[in-house]
Amino acid sequence: MRGLGLCCVLIEAGLDQLRPNGQTPVSQSPEKVPARRTIFRGNEDMDTVPVLCEGWAASIANLPNGRQQILSFILPGEFVSSALIFQPVLHYAVISITELCYRNFDRMELRKSLLAHPDMFEAIVSSVVNEKRQTDQLAIDLGQRTAQGRVARLILNLWNRLSTRGMVRGRSFDFPLRQTHIADAIGITPVHVSNVLGEFRRSGVIEIADRSLKIADLERLQRLAEQ
Amino acid sequence: MRGLGLCCVLIEAGLDQLRPNGQTPVSQSPEKVPARRTIFRGNEDMDTVPVLCEGWAASIANLPNGRQQILSFILPGEFVSSALIFQPVLHYAVISITELCYRNFDRMELRKSLLAHPDMFEAIVSSVVNEKRQTDQLAIDLGQRTAQGRVARLILNLWNRLSTRGMVRGRSFDFPLRQTHIADAIGITPVHVSNVLGEFRRSGVIEIADRSLKIADLERLQRLAEQ
C-alpha cells in the first residue's frame, strides 16, 4: 500500500496524466460507511483530504429553513472537495447515497508532493477547475432551465462522468439516486421529479428498473436537455 | 509601474496578505472599455490573466436558446476568472456593466512568481476558493430561494463585497446594475425584478435613486434574505 495509495486513487480519479516516480503520500486505511449517512457535517475543520473509492456520495448545503441543496454528486475516484487540499475547511455537509468507502490523505503530505511533482500539481489543479465548472453549470441549469431540462441534463451528466470511469454498460448504468436526491439536486419538489420521470418513461426516453437507468432514446433526451 | 503592477492590483484585490519582496510580474498597459460591451466572448483561448481595476463587469453564460445566466459580478480588484492563472481558457463571456478599466498579466510570468512567493501562492489560492464558494452560494440561492430572497441576498452580497473595498458610504453604495442584470443573475424575469424591488421600496427596506442604493432597514432585508 505504501507509496501506492494516492497513485491508485488519483488514477482512478481520471487524473491519469499523473505518474509519480518518487514517493507519494499515503492514506490512512479506508473508511467504510453505510448508505444514507451523514459523513461530514459541514463547516468542519479537517486536516485530511478524503477521496471516494467506492459508492456514491453527495455534498449538500443545509439551509436554516429546512431546505437543502445538493451541490454535487461525488463518484468513485473523486475528491470529496478538492478545495480541501488548499484550505482545511469543509464548507458543506457530505452524505453517503450508497454504501461507500473513502480514504483520508494527510493534507500537508499531499501539498509537499504537489510541489515536488509538477504533473501531480497539474492534475490537482484541473480537478479544482473541473469542480468549479460543474458548479457553474449547476447554477446555469437552476437559473435558466425547466424541470425537464434539469432532469435530462442530470441524467446525461452522470452518464458522461460514469462513462469516463468505465462504469456504464452501453446506455445503461447503476442509478442509486432516490427521487428526493434528484429533487434536492435540481431544485424542484420530489413530487414533480416523479411527474417528470414518469413523462420520460411513458414517452420512451428512459427506462428505470432495479436501481438501474437506461437511456432508451439518446437524441430525444439530448433535445429535452436543451430546455 | 515595473515591479509595482501586480502588487498594487493584488492588494486592491483584498489579497493584502501579499507582500512580495522581489520582482513581481508586470501588466501590459491598462485597457479601457465603455459600458455595456462584450469584453470577452467565452470559450476563448487566453494567454493573459485580466484583472479589473475600475468599474463593474459580469461573467455571463449565453445559452443556445437565447437565455443567459450571469455567473458573477466582477468588482474592482478582482480577477475576471482566477482559473485563468492555471488554464488558458476563459469559459464564459465577460461584459462591462459600467465604463471600466482592466489590466492583463502574462500567465507564465504570473505562475513563475507564484512558485517563488509562497504568500502570493496562498493569496491566489484563496481567491480561487472564494470564487468557488460564491458560485456554490449562487446555486443554493437559485435552487432553494424565492425571488425576494434572491434579490435581498444579491443586495447584501454586493454591499459586503464593496464594504471590504471601502466602496460604500454607510448603508449606501453606487448601484450601476440595470434590472435586466439582476434578472439574469438571479434567474427571474426583469418584470418580476421590478415587482420585487417595488415591494422592497414601498415597504421601506431599500431606497434607490440616481444609480445609488441605500439599505434603509438592514434587519428586515436580512430577514427577507432568509427566504
Place this chain on the structure above:
DNA sequence: CGTAAAATTGAGCTGTCTCAATCAATGTGG
C-alpha cells in the same frame, strides 16, 4: 414478514412568466 421509506397520482393553489401598453431615463446627432 412487518414496518418504514419511496414513488405515484390527483386536486387545487400560487409564484412567476408572457404579452402588452405606458412612462421615465438615458444617450446621440444636429
Place this chain on the structure above:
DNA sequence: CCACATTGATTGAGACAGCTCAATTTTACG
C-alpha cells in the same frame, strides 16, 4: 443644448409551471 430615439422601468391581465397537501401503492430493509 435641445429633440429625438433608444433603452429601461412600471403596471396590469391572463396563463402556466411547479408547489402543497393528501391518499394510495410499491419498494426496500431489519
